Amino acid sequence: MKNDRFPPDFLWGASSSAFQIEGGWDEDGKGKTVADYNSFKKSERQADSKIASDFYHHWKEDIALMKELGLTMYRFSIAWARIIPDGDGEVNEQGITFYSQIIDELLNNGIEPFVTLYHFDLPYALVERYNGWENRECVYAFERYARICFEAFGDRVKYWQVHNEQNLMIRVDERMNINEETLHRADKLRAQMDYHMCLAHAFAIRACHEIVTDGKIGPAISSTCTYPLTNKPEDVWAAKMNDWFKTEYCLEMHMTGEYPGYYMRYLKKRDIVPVMLEEDKEILKNAKMDYIAVNYYRTLCASYLKEEDTHPKGERAFRGNEVDFDQYGYFRDEKNENLAATEYGAQIDPMGLRIVLNEYYRKYRVPLIITENGLGAVDVLTNDGKIHDEYRIDYLRKHIEACALAVEDGVELMGYSPWSVMDLLSSHQGFKKRYGFIYVNREDHDLKDMRRIPKDSYYWYQNVIRTNGEEL
Ligand code: BG6
Numbered sequence: 010m011k012n013d014r015f016p017p018d019f020l021w022g023a024s025s026s027a028f029q030i031e032g033g034w035d036e037d038g039k040g041k042t043v044a045d046y047n048s049f050k051k052s053e054r055q056a057d058s059k060i061a062s063d064f065y066h067h068w069k070e071d072i073a074l075m076k077e078l079g080l081t082m083y084r085f086s087i088a089w090a091r092i093i094p095d096g097d098g099e100v101n102e103q104g105i106t107f108y109s110q111i112i113d114e115l116l117n118n119g120i121e122p123f124v125t126l127y128h129f130d131l132p133y134a135l136v137e138r139y140n141g142w143e144n145r146e147c148v149y150a151f152e153r154y155a156r157i158c159f160e161a162f163g164d165r166v167k168y169w170q171v172h173n174e175q176n177l178m179i180r181v182d183e184r185m186n187i188n189e190e191t192l193h194r195a196d197k198l199r200a201q202m203d204y205h206m207c208l209a210h211a212f213a214i215r216a217c218h219e220i221v222t223d224g225k226i227g228p229a230i231s232s233t234c235t236y237p238l239t240n241k242p243e244d245v246w247a248a249k250m251n252d253w254f255k256t257e258y259c260l261e262m263h264m265t266g267e268y269p270g271y272y273m274r275y276l277k278k279r280d281i282v283p284v285m286l287e288e289d290k291e292i293l294k295n296a297k298m299d300y301i302a303v304n305y306y307r308t309l310c311a312s313y314l315k316e317e318d319t320h321p322k323g324e325r326a327f328r329g330n331e332v333d334f335d336q337y338g339y340f341r342d343e344k345n346e347n348l349a350a351t352e353y354g355a356q357i358d359p360m361g362l363r364i365v366l367n368e369y370y371r372k373y374r375v376p377l378i379i380t381e382n383g384l385g386a387v388d389v390l391t392n393d394g395k396i397h398d399e400y401r402i403d404y405l406r407k408h409i410e411a412c413a414l415a416v417e418d419g420v421e422l423m424g425y426s427p428w429s430v431m432d433l434l435s436s437h438q439g440f441k442k443r444y445g446f447i448y449v450n451r452e453d454h455d456l457k458d459m460r461r462i463p464k465d466s467y468y469w470y471q472n473v474i475r476t477n478g479e480e481l
Pocket of ligand 1: 026177231304385434438442
């Protein structure tokens with residue numbers, strides 16, 4: 010079938026992460042992770058990571074469904090604590106065997122494995138020993154883990170991602186185990202952890218290039234763009250600040266090896282400059298990214314808030330509506346009246362994706378790939394035994410269309426891998442909020458039969474892949 014909107018070798022994928030899909034949380038030697046720990050805290054209210062989608066026991070059947078869907082790549086993560094249960098001690102051979110089987114099965118079915126090393130699931134033992142990323146030892150532990158993965162799987166896995174959404178993860182206290190009493194202490198700790206993660210990122214890039222022949226590796230960025238609430242210059246500035254402080258400073262460090270000036274100014278002004286060793290500079294500078302992975306769901310909108318209004322006493326004293334990440338001051342999240350939102354409040358904006366792709370590509374000139382994009386909803390299994398998720402089809406169709414336009418704009422886009430391959434544990438709403446192409450027949454507290462049922466969006470995406478994006 011002729012179609013030149015997407016390159017012939019375009020990767021059509023679907024995504025997941027270990028703690029959200031696998032289950033088998035303590036099987037065959039796996040250690041507990043921060044993601045497990047946090048999910049257990051909420052298990053009275055919703056599903057946790059103990060069983061999740063039970064991919065750990067269903068992987069053959071699940072990969073067969075991926076094959077039937079027509080995927081040419083599958084983006085998933087390795088659980089660090091399955092490979093090294095306590096984070097930096099003994100290697101667990103059963104963990105290596107598990108992922109080796111997955112990788113072989115994917116390749117045997119013509120599906121390219123696209124592997125993330127760390128998706129929110131730091132081994133819990135490292136929190137107990139070092140308070141996680143606060144300590145430089147965690148950086149070395151990560152480098153060792155990355156090297157072990159490259160050695161074990163690098164003969165077959167050519168595409169690697171380091172941390173999933175460092176720029177978002179760092180702001181979620183429970184994912185980082187930040188429990189400080191004052192905002193200043195929390196921000197200081199956060200800045201140190203963030204820097205250590207950047208350093209670990211650079212070590213992993215170097216190791217991949219040393220070990221994996223033809224390996225390609227890069228960051229996975231939680232990506233969005235922020236619109237100003239009005240055309241007042243202050244609101245425009247607020248929108249820029251939102252993007253700079255939520256995304257750009259981190260991407261800039263990955264791509265250039267240095268924090269940008271505005272970020273250093275912020276760190277100094279708040280007296281939270283992390284310890285950065287002289288010897289790190291070279292490692293950070295020399296870490297060359299082969300691509301940038303874009304995780305994109307929605308856009309944001311912001312208005313200006315005077316700095317003194319944000320933290321009058323240096324503490325969390327934000328006024329007005331609820332703000333996700335308020336520690337930087339300067340901006341307040343607003344609703345964009347021009348956009349529809351999902352039932353969970355994410356503002357749907359395909360054009361925003363075109364903007365993001367163009368901006369990243371013009372700035373950094375490396376290929377891009379989308380490793381997350383999707384719509385979370387309460388899907389219903391109807392009496393006909395089907396899931397009619399036309400709202401998801403509509404969302405995905407418009408976003409793929411935006412990708413095609415970005416390609417026409419000249420963006421080098423390697424592939425599109427939406428979230429998620431099948432229903433899995435939402436990072437906020439358990440099993441209620443679903444993103445998958447494949448329905449998993451369970452509820453938060455009722456495992457039912459765990460049957461896999463392709464949704465309408467599965468058959469729709471199958472045709473998209475078959476026609477290389479011609480028929481949307
Ligand atoms: C991304 C994460 O930010 O958002 C995924 O990488 C997550 O792990 C996804 O599941 C959707 O978020 P949520 O909270 O709706 O599951």
